[in-house]
Amino acid sequence: MHEILPHIADVRVRLVTGELTSLFREASDALFELVRPLRAAGIGETITLTVKAHDSTALLVDFLNELLLLLETHHFLPGQIDFLELGDQRLVASIAMRAVESWERDVKAVTYHEAEIRSVDGELSTTLVFDI
Amino acid sequence: MNRSSLERISESLWEIPRSYRDDMRVPARFYASESMLDDIHGDRSLDQLVNVATLPGIRRYAIAMPDAHEGYGFPIGGVAAFDLDEGVISPGGIGYDINCGVRMLRSTLTRHDVSAHLEALVQQLSREVPSGVGRGGVLRLDEANLDRVLAFGSKRMVELGYGTEADLDRTESRGTLTDADPALVSRQAKQRGADQLGTMGAGNHFVEVDLVERVFDAEAAAMHGITEGQVVMLIHTGSRGLGHQVATDYLKTMTRAMTKHAIRIPDRELACVPFRSAEGRDYFGAxxxxxxxxxxxxxxITSEVRRAWHAVFGASGGTLELVYDVAHNIAKIEEHLIGGHSRRVVVHRKGATRAFEGQPVLIPGSMGTASYLLTGRREAMNTSFGSACHGAGRRMSRSKAKREVDAGELRERLRRGGISVRAGSNAGLVEEAPEAYKDVDAVVEVVHRAGIATKVARLRPIAVVKG
Structure with a gap:
């Protein structure tokens, strides 16, 4: 699950899930909830995305920024995400894309501010701050 | 942090001493009136300012302006100067919207001249200036031509016929940073910005028609061709997706490189590297x-605004002359007096405006209140690395604004206040409601009383076009 927490200028989201793949999916859902896509088409082209980072938190932030890049440069948003590989430092995802005509909110970037994936009592959680 | 942690330096200046936290290398200072302290303590901006004070090579103080509020990494409204040889450069001290800034244009018309045509002007501005997200501009550049824009900035636009030499004379740094190297900007960043030149974007960006409501400094106002009753325009936007991607790319690079440089930071978003390192030089060029x-x-956008103006008023509308253009998210190499010696430092301004002595300082407020033209003063060189505030500063989160403000009521309230508004979405409109911002008059009063920039004129919005 994810919930929006107060932040004066930007958007702070708290994510809590059971395992890493669902955390990454939940974070993607939260991002595109903020973006508010308009007139999205059905599932179309499938792409393979590879991201590398020095730890799982950076991997999550970098993955989301790659999704933002796809939105801005190709007007694509993820329809379905299958993680072919997801470790602490590398992920490979097969993403079925949906074309989108426009969207309401300009999310400039997903920041590293306050991001830290923690495991407590069998749950993974992190906070993410989106620059609006 | 509570009030007892603060030392009052002067009427408008407060200090968090170095002893507040073991890892602080310098004290943290912020400008505020007594009555602003509750707002400032209401978010994490001072904790973020203390984090800035821990960064390697920081000189004198980490500083926050009276419009400061919580950001990510640096607080918005933050200023910090780092030694060129011993200090760092941090994308988090500049922000994702590199060189977000404001420019002011003056007309020869008065409220009386434009009032009957205001709706037509708003419509024409909406047509000429692409806004919102996912909507590109009319100028599509191939990579070679985009590289010329990246290398030469405003100067390239003037070469292409979108402005005049006089525009360059009235732009900070004449609209070109000569350290720019387009080869250091990623293909992805160029892709992201390829069709965004001449577009406003969304969020708090706008094109606004204002009335000069009051002149405080007649001599300075006359120098800028400003008189009471005159219609002027403000343009607020930045580097769009291209700048966002440059910041994203280099934060990633710096996060990896920090281990090599043995830099430890209290917040990942403060990722930084020595200014003299290869990564530091590359980021500065990008x-x-x-x-x-x-x-x-x-x-x-200025060219688009001029076209809209001409379409509505024709030859009788005269020309829109640039008063000035300032950056408020940027890092620049400057000379400042430190310990009695002139030192070259890289000054980071994130939501702060350069305010060198005699320089115009533009402070946009919220869409329902006021904006200001000020002049930078010598005191700014002594106390704030030649910097002043950049706006009113937010005081309410976007989610709270959405809960508390009704779009229809807001539009009606603005209409009753004589302000015509065109916005891309109701959600975006309410997030930018006047009550979501601090009192711009109080913010400007602080920098005026502190003597870092003094009031020249107060502007009142009469029409706002938002993304």
Whole structure:
């Protein structure tokens, strides 16, 4: 699950899930909830995305920024995400894309501010701050 | 942090001493009136300012302006100067919207001249200046031509016929940072910005028609061609997706490189590297290119605004002359007096405006209140690395604004206040409601009383076009 927490200028989201793949999916859902896509088409082209980072938190932030890049440069948003590989430092995802005509909110970037994936009592959680 | 942690330096200046936290290398200072302290303590901006004070090579103080509020990494409204040899450069001290800034244009018309045509002007501005997200501009550049924009900024736009030499004379750094290197900007960043030149974007960006409501400093106002009753325009935008991607790319690079440089930071978003390192030099070259893109963007929008103005008023509307253009998210190499010696430092301004002595300082407020033209003063060189505030500063989160403000009521309230508004979405409109911002008059009063920039004129919005 994810919930929006107060932040004066930007958007702070708290994510809590059971395992890493669902955390990454939940974070993607939260991002595109903020973006508010308009007139999205059905599932179309499938792409393979590879991201590398020095730890799982950076991997999550970098993955989301790659999704933002796809939105801005190709007007694509993820329809379905299958993680072919997801470790602490590398992920490979097969993403079925949906074309989108426009969207309401300009999310400039997903920041590293306050991001830290923690495991407590069998749950993974992190906070993410989106620059609006 | 509570009030007892603060030392009062002067009427408008407060200090968090170095002893507050073991890892602080310098004290943290912020400008505020007594009555603003509750707002400032209401978010994490002072904790973020203390984090800035821990960064390697920081000189004198980490500083926050009276419009400061919580950001990510640095607080918004933050200023910090780092030694060129011993200090760092941090994308988090500049922000994702590199060279977000403001420019002011003056007309020869008065409220009386424009009032009957205001709706037509708003419509024409909406047509000429692409806004919102996912909507590109009319100028599509191939990579070679985009590289020229990245290298030369506003100057390239003037070469292409989108402005005049006089525009360059009235732009900070003449709209070009010569350290820019387009080769250091990633293909992805160029892709992201390829069709965004001449576009406003969304969020708090706008094109606004204002009335000069009051002149405080007649001599300074006359120098800028400003008189009471005159209609002027403000343009607020930055480097769009290209700048956002430059910041994203280099934060990633710096996060990896920090281990090599043995730098430890209290917040990942403060990722930084020595200014003299290869990564530091590369980021400075790419950031400068992003800044040039932003200046080119505001120059092209200026051309679009002039076209809209001419379409509505024809020859009788005269010309829109640039008063000034300032950056408020940028890093620049400057000379400042430190310990009695002139030192070259890289000054980071994130939501702060350069306010060198005699320089115009533009402070946009919220869409329902006021904006200001000020003049930078010598005191700014002594106390704030030649910097002043950049706006009113937010005081309410976007989610709270959405809960508390009704779009229909807001539009009606603005209409009753004589302000015509065109916005891309109701959600975006309410997030930018006047009550979501601090009192711009109080914020400007602080910098005026502190003597870092003094009031020249107060502007009142009469029409706002938002993304």
């Amino acid at each position: 950031m400068s290119a992003g800044a040039n893109f932003a200046w080119a963007n505001r120059q092209l």
